[in-house]
Amino acid sequence: MTDLDIAEVAHRAGVPASTLRFYEEKGLIASTGRRGLRRQYDPGVLERLALIALGRTAGFSLDEIAQMFTPDGQPRIDRRKLSAKADELDRRIRELGVLRDSLRHAAACPAPSHLECGTFRRLIDAAATGGVAVPGRRVPGRR
Amino acid sequence: MTDLDIAEVAHRAGVPASTLRFYEEKGLIASTGRRGLRRQYDPGVLERLALIALGRTAGFSLDEIAQMFTPDGQPRIDRRKLSAKADELDRRIRELGVLRDSLRHAAACPAPSHLECGTFRRLIDAAATGGVAVPGRRVPGRR
DNA sequence: TCTTGACCTCAAGTCGACTTGAAGTAGAAC
DNA sequence: GTTCTACTTCAAGTCGACTTGAGGTCAAGA
Structure with a gap:
């Protein structure tokens, strides 16, 4: 035992x-x-x-x-789902990369107000036009 | 108006x-x-x-x-917080990168069961030992 | 044998970010 | 002047992943 x-x-x-x-x-x-x-x-x-x-x-x-386990407990991992999730992760990683760079820039930027900084404004614009996605955002009709 | x-x-x-x-x-x-x-x-x-x-x-x-806005509406963004968040993002990006690569590998791996694949097992071990963090995990005593 | 302490069940609570529903109201079109 | 419709308020509900609390049980140590 x-x-x-x-x-x-x-x-x-x-x-x-x-x-x-x-x-x-x-x-x-x-x-x-x-x-x-x-x-x-x-x-x-x-x-x-x-x-x-x-x-x-x-x-x-x-x-x-x-659902990724068979009734007998063996992992049954759908390779297509894995691929899809990998792609999703990839997109997310790229978004976060842009965001991280922008944050670093904003942190170091000498402009008195962030709104006066071009880099920061570009980031805001990207966010405003949906270029950057919020992770847990509830999209009506999805899920 | x-x-x-x-x-x-x-x-x-x-x-x-x-x-x-x-x-x-x-x-x-x-x-x-x-x-x-x-x-x-x-x-x-x-x-x-x-x-x-x-x-x-x-x-x-x-x-x-x-808290990142002054009472009059101007953004008051703490540069140190931005830096800290950038660092956090950086860690998360690296984790997700590892994960993405592993998922891709698992999706392409010819091993009959994922558990028989070395790469996959290494990933599991990393996850088991805390090498990969779950984002929204409630840590007792935090927050 | 008795106590202790870690487990048990089941229901309810928590957390963040919103959404939904009921009942009311005002500007605009007819 | 009436109706329509998109707004209004306020309370309550939702979602996912757990946690917490009350009241109960049982194996092991003293």
């Missing part, structure tokens, strides 16, 4: 036990059984949790991540 | 009128008056909205953004 106690998993994965219970309820992970009341987990859950964390970082929702 | 009607502002800025009311309530923007019931806005509000959108993209909260 090499199973791990929920406390052990929580500690090793760096997430609170409440999160593990929540993930279990969502069907993202499964416990192998109980010792008394306490959930026991197969050590493989750690890898799975890592995979979940990874998906979250990539911008997948928990529901999307849940 | 060159003021803009709320509908006009909403249209030009690409945000719903409800958002403008919400921003006004939050003190992020101000209307110049009313025509009947309807809010009127100075055209400068468009620039301000662009600035707000920009701040959101950079990852500032609305409350943080509100």
